[in-house]
Amino acid sequence: MAYVFLALAIVSEVVATVSLKLSEGFSRLGPSVVVVVGYLLAFGLLSQALSRGLGVSVAYGVWAAAGVALVAVAGAVLLGESLTWVQVGGIALVIGGVLALELGARTA
DSSP, X not given: XXXXXXXXXXXXXXXXXXXHHHTTTTTSHHHHHHHHHHHHHHHHHHHHHHHTTOOHHHHHHHHHHHXXXXXXXXXXXXXXXXXXXXXXXXXXXXXXXXXXXXXXXXHO
């Protein structure tokens, strides 16, 4: 159940971050509201994942890595931003680092 809360936290954070770009410096009301609600929801859901037994290093690592990867893809697909092979490689390295955290936590 903890991973369900973590997945929902990740989705909320990604929606909020994409909306941050769409808010145009908080000058557009709709996206600005989505930013605030999305981040509040993301942190609330992350706290629920932690309270259900996920370690903070693993939960935050997964949250951050998935968020970076998904925001980069969303930026490319939805906002027309570039995504080079070097950036894709960087995302792969971040995900690899999170996997190392997860695997290390399981053996500890």
